[in-house]
Amino acid sequence: MSRNVAIVGVGHSKFGVRNDVSLPELAWESIKMALEDSGLEQKDIQYVVVSNVGGWSSEPLPAVVVNEYAGICPTGTVRVEAACASGSAAVKLAYDMVASGHVDIAMAVGVEKMNESPTPTVVEFIGRAGNYFWEFQNFGLTFPGYYALYMTAYMHKYGATEEDFCKVAVKNHYYGARNPKAQFQKEITIEKCMASRYIAWPIKLFDSSPITDGSAAVILASEEVAKQLTDSPVWIRAIGYASDTSNLSKRDTFTSLRAGVIAGEKAYKMAGIDKDKVLNIIDVAEVHDCFTIAEVMAYEDLGFAKRGEGIEMIRNEETYIGGKIPVNLSGGLKAKGHPIAATGEGMIAELTNQLLNRVEKDRQAPIKNGYALAHNIGGTGHYAYVTILSLSKP
Amino acid sequence: MGEEKKTLKDMYDSQMKQFFEFVESMKKSLGVPMFPDMKSGRAQYLDQREITLKFIISIENIKDFFNALAEGKLLATKCENCNEIYFPPQRDCPKCKASGLGWIELSREGELVTFTQINVKPYSFSHYDDYIVGIVRLPEGVNVTAWIREKDPTKLKPGMKMRLEIVKREPEDYYTYEWVPVS
Numbered sequence: 001m002s003r004n005v006a007i008v009g010v011g012h013s014k015f016g017v018r019n020d021v022s023l024p025e026l027a028w029e030s031i032k033m034a035l036e037d038s039g040l041e042q043k044d045i046q047y048v049v050v051s052n053v054g055g056w057s058s059e060p061l062p063a064v065v066v067n068e069y070a071g072i073c074p075t076g077t078v079r080v081e082a083a084c085a086s087g088s089a090a091v092k093l094a095y096d097m098v099a100s101g102h103v104d105i106a107m108a109v110g111v112e113k114m115n116e117s118p119t120p121t122v123v124e125f126i127g128r129a130g131n132y133f134w135e136f137q138n139f140g141l142t143f144p145g146y147y148a149l150y151m152t153a154y155m156h157k158y159g160a161t162e163e164d165f166c167k168v169a170v171k172n173h174y175y176g177a178r179n180p181k182a183q184f185q186k187e188i189t190i191e192k193c194m195a196s197r198y199i200a201w202p203i204k205l206f207d208s209s210p211i212t213d214g215s216a217a218v219i220l221a222s223e224e225v226a227k228q229l230t231d232s233p234v235w236i237r238a239i240g241y242a243s244d245t246s247n248l249s250k251r252d253t254f255t256s257l258r259a260g261v262i263a264g265e266k267a268y269k270m271a272g273i274d275k276d277k278v279l280n281i282i283d284v285a286e287v288h289d290c291f292t293i294a295e296v297m298a299y300e301d302l303g304f305a306k307r308g309e310g311i312e313m314i315r316n317e318e319t320y321i322g323g324k325i326p327v328n329l330s331g332g333l334k335a336k337g338h339p340i341a342a343t344g345e346g347m348i349a350e351l352t353n354q355l356l357n358r359v360e361k362d363r364q365a366p367i368k369n370g371y372a373l374a375h376n377i378g379g380t381g382h383y384a385y386v387t388i389l390s391l392s393k394p
Numbered sequence: 395m396g397e398e399k400k401t402l403k404d405m406y407d408s409q410m411k412q413f414f415e416f417v418e419s420m421k422k423s424l425g426v427p428m429f430p431d432m433k434s435g436r437a438q439y440l441d442q443r444e445i446t447l448k449f450i451i452s453i454e455n456i457k458d459f460f461n462a463l464a465e466g467k468l469l470a471t472k473c474e475n476c477n478e479i480y481f482p483p484q485r486d487c488p489k490c491k492a493s494g495l496g497w498i499e500l501s502r503e504g505e506l507v508t509f510t511q512i513n514v515k516p517y518s519f520s521h522y523d524d525y526i527v528g529i530v531r532l533p534e535g536v537n538v539t540a541w542i543r544e545k546d547p548t549k550l551k552p553g554m555k556m557r558l559e560i561v562k563r564e565p566e567d568y569y570t571y572e573w574v575p576v577s
């Protein structure tokens with residue numbers, strides 16, 4: 001039998017160009033915050049899952065480097081990779097360790113220092129994240145390039161325009177400007193977004209998340225332990241997961257991410273939520289907006305909007321506070337930043353704080369039902385994790 | 395045309411050269427490879443080791459694909475047991491677990507599914523002009539990703555007919571395949 005698992009502490013570093021710290025120093029910022037938030041000490045942590053994609057950063061065994069620095073040794077650890085969804089994969093593994101009864105307290109910590117390499121090297125590494133031999137080697141696709149394949153298809157099928165997509169960037173910068181942890185804390189206009197240069201046509205610089213350094217940590221505990229630690233645990237109600245082909249040429253559709261759909265449906269089923277009524281239940285969501293097209297597809301893949309109507313949601317500002325469902329009040333990957341393998345824990349930390357009414361007033365969602373959803377995609381729909389959190393116990 | 399033009403690679407290389415020269419001069423005066431970040435002034439250390447990645451990948455079981463490519467043909471594998479066609483070609487059929495799949499030649503015309511133009515290129519592609527990558531669906535039911543011979547993305551539309559050509563990729567000088575819009 002599976003046990004209930006609660007979040008008892010979260011930490012989230014400032015995201016951005018963090019050349020003021022090394023990789024273990026950056027991880028420690030979040031670990032320390034999470035320990036203090038939970039009231040736990042290092043010796044209480046029984047397992048640590050470290051998410052880090054790396055390649056662009058110097059330490060090939062980041063898990064042991066981070067744990068030594070943080071004084072969590074010889075506890076037991078592992079490093080996980082699920083591309084940009086590594087953080088959610090780390091939370092899933094830590095969740096399983098607690099739910100299965102192997103441990104009572106586990107931590108997931110994500111850390112990424114992308115700026116340890118020059119930008120062209122980082123572009124090269126992320127571009128290789130798909131099918132290296134058949135799609136990169138000869139054709140040099142990039143990460144924005146892969147998503148541009150989706151944006152071209154979506155625009156053609158549903159008549160969406162580049163201006164429409166810029167509205168996602170405007171919204172996420174609006175909230176990023178209100179989040180002191182965000183990489184970009186400046187509002188932008190449609191005009192500024194439209195005037196930005198193409199990086200992978202039709203994706204422009206302002207449709208794209210930046211290269212980011214950052215860390216985030218989440219401490220999970222069994223129900224018994226959580227009750228002793230806090231009066232306000234946030235429960236993990238479901239983690240849905242799915243994957244898709246490495247070659248994009250093997251995909252059937254370019255207007256939806258199949259893995260995102262399946263992960264969402266699994267999560268809704270596990271949490272007992274009817275996909276058609278999701279807007280009546282979820283108070284706030286963080287969705288994977290590595291590019292503006294990705295946020296629009298997420299609306300549809302998660303059932304926030306019907307097929308082809310995701311673009312209407314952003315045109316009508318239905319994903320701002322006060323709309324049908326507020327999305328990416330942190331600024332999202334777009335403005336808060338996207339430290340690849342720390343993004344997942346970053347979403348969970350943000351939503352925990354949202355549910356507990358702990359974020360800055362002008363970006364705090366009204367919490368009515370006490371449900372929040374994190375949608376974290378790895379690569380170009382290669383991996384997907386959808387996590388549902390709630391203030392009420394399963 | 396365009397041979398004297400500065401490529402993105404020239405720009406990347408000259409930026410890196412300048413940067414390394416700056417760190418070298420700092421190292422000479424300080425005795426350690428320590429330097430202030432140009433924007434923030436924060437102290438950084440430049441790695442004194444370097445690694446080159448160039449992989450050696452086995453194609454023993456799909457070498458017929460590359461031999462045929464050099465003869466101007468694009469091949470896929472087909473499972474004689476369950477009729478599944480594989481592109482990219484693979485030796486094994488995960489559907490029915492048959493192995494040693496046979497080869498078929500793919501049709502040369504298909505329909506454009508989607509495309510993009512790569513403007514900010516990875517370092518190892520930065521010596522090329524901006525290139526368009528498309529995915530084309532063939533009558534056999536498989537999709538093929540490749541460059542499209544077109545400079546202007548606004549001239550393309552999903553649904554357009556495309557013809558496949560085997561071409562030499564320059565300056566590397568090796569055979570690959572490319573889509574050409576059928577006008």
Ligand SMILES: [Zn+2]
Pocket residue numbers: 473474475476477478487488489490491492
């Ligand atoms: Zn077969």
